[in-house]
Amino acid sequence: MESVWSYEVNFRKRETLNQDIQCDILVIGAGMAGLLTAYMLSKSGRDVVVIDARSIAGGVTKNTTAKITSQHELIYDKLIKEFGEDGASQYARANELAIRRYKEIIDAEKIACDFEHKDAYLYTSDNIKDIENEYNAAKRLGIDAELVDEVNIPIKAKKALKFKNQAQFHPLKFLRPISEQLTIYENTVALDITEDNTVVTKNDMKIKANKIVVASHYPFLNTPGYYFMRMHQEREYAIALENAQDVKGMYKGIDQNTYSFRNYKNLLILDGAARRTGENEEGGAYEELRKVAKEFYPNATEKYHWSTQDCITLDNIPYIGHYSSKTPDIYVETGFKKWGMTTSMVAAMIISDMILEKENDFSEIFSPRRFDMSASMKNAAKDLVITAKNFIAERINIPEETLNSIGNGHGGIIEYKGEKAGVYKDNEGKVYTVSTKCAHLGCELKWNADDLTWDCPCHGSRYNYEGIWIESPTNKCLHEV
Incomplete structure (x- = not known):
């Protein structure tokens, strides 16, 4: 299960950090955000090192639909109401500038990454007033927007909002030449940051830095910052179809159970079927997309399918800035x-x-300090950590007759003698058992039937069926607790 981007691009392998080092700036996370940050700082002559728990662009970046747009669903009308026109204007200016900055870097570095300017559309069949309000907000902010009555997708939309001159690209083709300019260590897991700005890694290496940027998708430090209390995570699924349609733009629906469309070369990428992480025990997300694809494009062929995970803040605005008021040399992007x-x-x-x-x-507008819980939540977080450790379950031996309730190729939670265990049987009947308690803060994990993973419904940590962690905020496997 790999995205179309992953099939087309490989990165040069980097070594694991195996000695203590010092640097001016350390960036934790080699996805799009971390690498762009490192690139900009290195271009300014700063000494920058990047580490990643796995590989370059090996997380969310490789599973994006790769739209570069300032149109972020219904955002600007809400921003004006909640933060005033100045706050909304900051958000709009930042995202419009981001589109231009991508083009500037692509031109300067001569990167062939299938960059194309495309119009972006929000469409609706039910919520015309919301679309009109968003249009009015966009015009107030100086965004080049237009209301249209027809869209080039197989859904009968009554109204759509078009943002002009947006963009799309191949994210890994863009990042490969960027990454070649940077010092990067792969398979280097950051566990902690000490008071003197030293990052301690899983293999007990230490990195002393003047400035630290946490760009690990989900912040791995619970305190300070308390980001686990300020975000949740959702999963979204995508399929890429051959012999479908050129929709001549990027489309996203605002109604319930609607879908997104964009093209890449001869493929149409159809995505949607979103679920909150930890709420997909029955599966069916890919089947939902395939059913829709069959209805819309009966002659199309599925070439790729994949899923991704998104961190969503309390007010839908990213947290970008100082990690907390107490850490002036640590920054966060999430x-x-x-x-x-x-x-x-x-x-x-x-x-x-x-x-x-x-x-x-x-x-x-992006400052994490708009929700600073550091002072009031210190004791509560400490209690949560202690509680979590007390609830981690040990591996238990389960009789064969109990395991028979789980079919081959399926997973689920089994209770035996008052203990719970997560069980997965592969297609040959081999059994894998894990603790059902998340290694982050002890929430009970749920089976994800589409991805064959154990997912945390509280904060979004994820593990494969053997208990190996694959998504933060945890940075431990289930057997390491």
């Missing part, structure tokens, strides 16, 4: 919702400007 490509550029611009002490006129 909560990009479903707009990671554009927001990665926004984050890189803001954080690099902050570190380089440059003026920036759009950083305030």
